[in-house]
Amino acid sequence: MTDLVVRLRDHVQGFLRDLRDQGLRVPVARQRTFLRAIEATGPRDAAHLYWIGAATLTTCRDDLEVYSPTFERWFGQAGALPAREEDSPAEDDVPAPGGDGAPFAAASVGGQAGLAASHSERESRPVFGPASxxxxxxxxxxxxxxxxxxxMVRSRRRRPGRRGPWIDVARVCRESWRNHGEIVTVRRRNRPRxxxxxxxxxxxxxxxxxxxxxxxxxxxxxxxxxxxxxxxxxxxxxxxxxxxxxxxxxxxxxxxxxxxxxxxxxxxxxxxxxxxxxxxxxxxxxxxxxxxxxxxxxxxxxxxxxxxxxxxxxxxxxxxxxxxxxxxxxxxxxxxxxxxxxxxxxxxxxxxxxxxxxxxxxxxxxxxx
The missing domain is CATH 3.40.50.410 (von Willebrand factor, type A domain)
Structure with a gap:
């Protein structure tokens, strides 16, 4: 176990609490994903840990503006983006905070070619525009x-109908009582579609x-x-x-x-x-x-x-x-x-x-x- 993981074990609760105090919404599901990512990858250094947290705890550049200084207070300077390896926690291209890169994306989204699936498990509230x-x-x-x-399919329940293979005994009996025991009309039941x-x-x-x-x-x-x-x-x-x-x-x-x-x-x-x-x-x-x-x-x-x-x-x-x-x-x-x-x-x-x-x-x- 690296020294970084030992420090994380001692400080992670305070770090996550500080994020919430600073106004960053970090649901329990996102915290759980963060901890599982740490356990699965074993951060190599502070920079690696920084990007694990950025990929699992933030969803936009505004979140990064809260996340980055809070991380620095708890774990020190993160440094540059670590080199991508096979065991990296995500495959997303994330620009350095404060840089001139493209807007932060927490999920790698498959494009028109349809060759990649999204990897993010973040919570978000979609906004659907009005229908044209x-x-x-x-x-x-x-x-x-x-x-x-x-x-169409035949109903399993039998219903009263003008035609059908089954005699509606209950209706026939009720009508016969009104006619002094005479059966005037044979009522039937069927299974409608x-x-x-x-x-x-x-x-x-x-x-x-x-x-x-x-x-x-x-x-x-x-x-x-x-x-x-x-x-x-x-x-x-x-x-x-x-x-x-x-x-x-x-x-x-x-x-x-x-x-x-x-x-x-x-x-x-x-x-x-x-x-x-x-x-x-x-x-x-x-x-x-x-x-x-x-x-x-x-x-x-x-x-x-x-x-x-x-x-x-x-x-x-x-x-x-x-x-x-x-x-x-x-x-x-x-x-x-x-x-x-x-x-x-x-x-x-x-x-x-x-x-x-x-x-x-x-x-x-x-x-x-």
Whole structure:
């Protein structure tokens, strides 16, 4: 154990307390990530420790302005950015505090090529701008088209009907009492058709930042016009957002999610998030026999084994599993990343959706099928 780690053990609580006293918001989850990063990497020197803390305890340049002098008081001058090694705690390019580099980024975000997943587990409150007039026009089309696009299924409950293979004995007896024991009409029961349940799983991680708002507006349209819809978001954790999306106004509904979805624009942990869904017996019921739509680029961080197993089980539970990704909007796209190649065999349809208009096109394809 290095001298630095011994000093950290003695001073970390006071250091974190001082950060809070200076006005830096450091939630318990972020503190836990900081301590785990120290344990996993074993800081080589003060500079290495400085950047571990910067990557796990701060989210913007304003945070660095509080973090840097506080760190210096407790651990001394951090010095220059350490050389990148294989066991570094993050792969992010972070400019030195006070320098002329690009703004601080706590997460490495996959770009248009879709070759990298985000690594940050910070908490943040996303801000979704208002829907444009074009978005509202497409949302109106979606509400009209979605009703006919969702597959139908026979209800398990028998209902009174004009035709049906079952005689409604209770109704026949009630009517016969009014007619002095005579059976005038034979009443029947059947199993009417109804819409299948729809399950939407929306990726809100950093690599999906440009598309999350459109996906959530699509979910709002689905919740508003379909009978049975459940919506979950995932980045580094799973969040059920069905109830907030029931608000009539789309901007109000999507805007309220900033208080609920705290892992937006952060890291990507698709496999663990889906496994958390499948570990809840109530949530599993929502997926059974449902039309499952995953809106994600499929850029998994770390081991893809949990993601493969979770997607496989979702495919077996649901009626169909659709995977909509913005990367597939490029005609040259091929699902060759580790995550997508691992789950491709469990996906019924892989399609490109990057905004509401492309989502409307996929809904039309679903209706034709």
């Amino acid at each position: 007039q074009d978005d509202r026009a497409v949302l109106a089309l979606l509400r009209r088209e979605l009703r006919g696009a969702v597959p 109804r819409q299948r349940r729809v399950l939407l799983l929306i990726d809100v991680s950093g690599s999906m930042k440009e598309h999350s708002a459109a996906y959530l507006r699509f979910a709002h349209a689905a919740v508003g016009c379909l009978d049975r819809v459940e919506v979950f978001t995932f980045g580094t954790r799973l969040t059920r957002v069905t109830e907030p999306l029931r608000a009539r106004e789309v901007d109000l509904a999507v805007g309220s999610l900033s208080e609920i979805v705290l892992d937006a624009e952060g890291g990507t942990r698709i496999g663990p998030s889906l496994q958390e869904f499948l570990a809840n017996a109530r949530y599993v019921t929502m997926a059974r026999g449902a039309l499952v739509i995953v809106l994600s680029d499929g850029l998994e961080r770390g081991d893809c084994g949990p993601m493969r197993a979770a997607v496989r089980r979702l495919s077996l539970l649901g009626h169909r599993l659709l995977w909509w990704t913005p990367l597939a909007c490029d005609p040259a796209y091929r699902p060759v990343t580790r995550g997508m190649s691992a789950v491709l065999g469990s996906v019924d349809t892989l399609a490109g959706v990057r905004d509401l208009r492309t989502a409307y096109e996929q809904v039309q394809n679903l209706a034709r099928e």
